[in-house]
Amino acid sequence: MVEIERGKAAAKEIGARIIIGAGGGKVLDTARGVASDLMLPVVNCPTIASSDAPCSALSVVYTDEGVFEQYRIYGRNPDLVLVDTDVIAxxxxxxxxxxxxxxxxxxxxxxxxxxxxxxxxxxxxxxxxxxxxxxxxxxxxxxxxxxxxxxxxxxxxxxxxxxxxxxxxxxxxxxxxxxxxxxxxxxxxxxxxxxxxxxxxxxxxxxxxxxxxxxxxxxxxxxxxxxxxxxxxxxxxxxxxxxxxxxxxxxxxxxxxxxxxxxxxxxxxxxxxxxxxxxxxxxxxxxxxxxxxxxxxx
Ligand SMILES: [Zn+2]
CATH class of the missing domain: 1.20.1090.10 (Dehydroquinate synthase-like - alpha domain)
Incomplete structure (x- = not known):
């Protein structure tokens, strides 16, 4: 949640019109959270294929200790999911x-x-x-x-x-x-x-x-x-x-x-x-x- 707030502040500061998340699950979840709160389009670029989260309109939220807490549901799915299989390989x-x-x-x-x-x-x-x-x-x-x-x-x-x-x-x-x-x-x-x-x-x-x-x-x-x-x-x-x-x-x-x-x-x-x-x-x-x-x- 701290990361989402940080991302929102950074996006507002530069007047972002789109949020792009590139990385693993936590990065993509953060990008989706930021985009959802600011009602901006989001692009997910997973660099690993370790879960089915990138296409979804929800994030799995864990406590800082790693215990499952809740599913965070968003209003819409990502606008684009772009995977480069060369990166995955x-x-x-x-x-x-x-x-x-x-x-x-x-x-x-x-x-x-x-x-x-x-x-x-x-x-x-x-x-x-x-x-x-x-x-x-x-x-x-x-x-x-x-x-x-x-x-x-x-x-x-x-x-x-x-x-x-x-x-x-x-x-x-x-x-x-x-x-x-x-x-x-x-x-x-x-x-x-x-x-x-x-x-x-x-x-x-x-x-x-x-x-x-x-x-x-x-x-x-x-x-x-x-x-x-x-x-x-x-x-x-x-x-x-x-x-x-x-x-x-x-x-x-x-x-x-x-x-x-x-x-x-x-x-x-x-x-x-x-x-x-x-x-x-x-x-x-x-x-x-x-x-x-x-x-x-x-
Ligand atoms: Zn799962």
């Missing part, structure tokens, strides 16, 4: 993987919201086109995720990398905002209550949240294994340890679950009543599935 591979973690949640959360008739992030109804984009997002990750990681490791722009940048940024951004979020993002928000997770990126915690969502929904093993195979192939975490939690105790897991199911959280978009013991069990089951998968395949 030269960014650290971990950022691209984190973006895939955020994008991985989109299809699973969108499906829940669309089938349950839940209102989307803007308070409207989900559309068939939003759902189709969310599904294309997941299919793109399955088809191109691994090759895109190799491309970034070699700092090369390849068609697979181009498609993953589109999936992480555009497909996931439109998919989640037009359809909605569910358990995976709520579990991410729960994980942020544990200080040990703070050095892990949004998309990394969301990726573990996806596995926990699948457990909460009792999805078939084939679905779970497909997600675990994708996540592990691009280096996304699938266990507690993968997001910094070394053998968390029951109390710590309960704290995470309690925050994940706070009133108004998107976990309540799931089509069944959310009970604390079920969320705790889903977290433990997700970790167990991840550990078993890693032992057999990693």
């Amino acid at each position: 030269k960014s650290p591979a971990r950022f691209l993987a984190a973006g895939m973690g955020d994008a991985l949640a989109t299809w699973f959360e969108a499906k829940v919201c669309a089938s349950g008739g839940v209102k989307n992030m803007r308070g409207g109804a989900s559309t068939r086109s939003a759902l189709a984009l969310a599904e294309l997002c997941y299919r793109t990750l399955l088809a191109d995720g691994f090759s895109a990681m190799n491309a970034v490791a070699a700092q090369q722009v390849t068609p697979a990398l181009e498609r993953i940048v589109e999936a992480n940024t555009l497909l996931s951004g439109l998919g989640f905002e037009s359809s909605g979020l569910a358990a995976a993002h709520a579990i991410h928000n729960g994980l942020t209550t544990a200080a040990a997770t703070h050095r892990y990126m949004h998309g990394e915690k969301v990726a573990f949240g996806v596995v926990a969502q699948l457990m909460l929904e009792s999805q078939p093993a084939a679905v779970v294994n497909e997600v675990l195979a994708l996540s592990t192939s691009v280096g996304l975490p699938v266990t507690f340890a993968g997001v910094g939690l070394q053998q968390p105790g029951t109390e710590e897991i309960r704290e995470i679950a309690l925050r994940a199911m706070a009133p108004g959280e998107t976990i309540h978009n799931e089509p069944f009543p959310i009970r604390l013991e079920n969320v705790v069990d889903a977290l433990i089951a997700a970790n167990a599935a991840g550990e078993t998968f890693c032992r057999s395949r990693c």
Whole structure:
């Protein structure tokens, strides 16, 4: 918030007619905040593809300690999102993987919201086109995720990398905002209550949240294994340890679950009543599935 105020003062001083944010998520969020408060057009130029925020009309706000606080919703989406894949190819591979973690949640959360008739992030109804984009997002990750990681490791722009940048940024951004979020993002928000997770990126915690969502929904093993195979192939975490939690105790897991199911959280978009013991069990089951998968395949 301090940065937004600073940006607003600087923009007013020079009589800015447009706000351009170029950088990582915090820079883009700040630019969108400044532009929204001053009612100016905004251009977002992400230099990493680490989340689906650039196309969206909201920012995720955390406390100074890194705990999820709220979604800040803006009146409009950015006027232009400009991504140079040559810049993305030269960014650290971990950022691209984190973006895939955020994008991985989109299809699973969108499906829940669309089938349950839940209102989307803007308070409207989900559309068939939003759902189709969310599904294309997941299919793109399955088809191109691994090759895109190799491309970034070699700092090369390849068609697979181009498609993953589109999936992480555009497909996931439109998919989640037009359809909605569910358990995976709520579990991410729960994980942020544990200080040990703070050095892990949004998309990394969301990726573990996806596995926990699948457990909460009792999805078939084939679905779970497909997600675990994708996540592990691009280096996304699938266990507690993968997001910094070394053998968390029951109390710590309960704290995470309690925050994940706070009133108004998107976990309540799931089509069944959310009970604390079920969320705790889903977290433990997700970790167990991840550990078993890693032992057999990693
Ligand atoms: Zn997200």
